[in-house]
Amino acid sequence: MTMIYLDHGATTPMHPQVIETMTDVMTTVFGNPSSIHQLGRQAQHLVTTSRQKIAQSIHAEEDDIMFTSGGTESDNTAIIQTAHSRQHLGKHIITSKVEHPAVLRPMEALVEEGFEVTFLPVDEQGLLSVDDVLAALRPDTILVSLMWTNNETGVRFPIKEIGLALQEHQTYFHTDAVQAYGLETIDVEACHLDLLSATGHKINGPKGTGFLYCRSGISLPPFMRGGEQEEHRRAGTENVPAITGLAKASELLTETEKRHRQLTYREFHDQILTRLCAEGIEFEVNGDQEQHSAHVLNLWFSGVPNNLLLMHLDLKGIALSIGSACTAGNVHPSHVLETMFGKDAQRVAESVRFSFGLGNTSREIDYMLDHLVPIINRLKK
Known part of the structure; x- marks a missing residue:
């Protein structure tokens, strides 16, 4: 059938060129990127060049990209670690009612911890305006997290306009760009974004890969603890074949x-x-x-x-x-x-x-x- x-x-589905790239890496490069010998340096070079490609795709700096296991980990890291590290400035967060569960579930967990989360509604067209966000903004707001493109309806939120409107506020601005990355032109500087989440399996790349953009100057405590990988931001030996597959998928778009x-x-x-x-x-x-x-x-x-x-x-x-x-x-x-x-x-x-x-x-x-x-x-x- x-x-x-x-x-x-x-x-x-994975792009044939992504499969070819990953197969080649799995066959020839097996060193640990943290090892100092030649095989380790070879693996580290692939991670570094992949990070550069991802950064270029959203007009970011190379050091602002942290590789993760996918959109869920990226969303959870951005939301939970921002809340925990900035609660001395306030405990109010803004999001929308139509976010992906990878955003809604950590928000609900933070409510149980004592944070106050405003879940903004959308209208019958699925739209959310800049005014809606600003009306909910408070002096103690520490994070605004809104998706770029809705995964069920395809409706886009005005991310650039919201980012501009939040410029003078203390809040961090995060977007779940899982459905947008690979289809939309994304410029994190032009959109005044502090944090952005994306995943590989929505752009014909491998499952279990993703990244979190974290603007220079923002230091979040690590969500995954252990080794010193990803500049002390995420412990765990890097999945080199998957990371190169993610970068290849991004490069093709x-x-x-x-x-x-x-x-x-x-x-x-x-x-x-x-x-x-x-x-x-x-x-x-x-x-x-x-x-x-x-x-x-x-x-x-x-x-x-x-x-x-x-x-x-x-x-x-x-x-x-x-x-x-x-x-x-x-x-x-x-x-x-x-x-x-x-x-x-x-x-x-x-x-x-x-x-x-x-x-x-x-x-x-x-x-x-x-x-x-x-x-x-x-x-x-």
């Missing part, structure tokens, strides 16, 4: 490639919406379509339970999702759509996410639609 993968928001992907994914949007309209399928798009990343399309099919729709599509070899991959394995509804439309809204249980990426073609979209339309009609009956 042909498998049509339209769940790139959950994870992405040039500005030209990013523009090409965005254009291609927009065409997929048009293809899907045009066909659904032509077939008389009742639907609505979830999320603002102007402040929006093209790799995600979230649709409400009224009267069609999303769990049944996904099951029928899976039987045809078509992979979509309901929401975050970190919660889709259970029966919990999307917290993002609940925030936008209310917990009792019918569309929360009738919406699905299409997310596009490497390898998808117009022919695949047609194949998916050939099955989607009759399945919807059948389920509505």
